[in-house]
Amino acid sequence: CTFTSVKYEGRAPKGKTLLRLYLGGARKAEALDWSDDKVLAAVQQELRQLLGITAAPELVRIHRWRDSMPQYYVGHEARVAEIEAEVAKLSGLELTGNAYHGVGIPHCVRGGEVAADRIMSHLEQAVVAPKA
Known part of the structure; x- marks a missing residue:
């Protein structure tokens, strides 16, 4: 999770926070195939558990990037x-x-x-x- 509006000023209106969240990767590759509703539900659950955020998002954009980051292996x-x-x-x-x-x-x-x-x-x- 990146607090994009904190990291980059002007990314969200004053009083609002823009978060960028990532899921999937080598350990949960199946997340790429989840429906948007399932992705949103999983992200909201994580935000509740980890950060105590319970508010519904005002804006949601879901992008899927297959094989977008290198996965380093042992060695x-x-x-x-x-x-x-x-x-x-x-x-x-x-x-x-x-x-x-x-x-x-x-x-x-x-x-x-x-x-x-x-x-x-x-x-x-x-x-x-x-x-x-």
């Missing part, structure tokens, strides 16, 4: 380390995205920053010491 970090070790041998090439070190936007932003810094360093070295 993922070791596999990524191996891939990165091989890529490091290829000067100037960087890989980034939600398949490596986290699926969230902050992880992707950080990965992009690290990749950009490495590429800039590579380019600076190429300018300072051009190949003969």
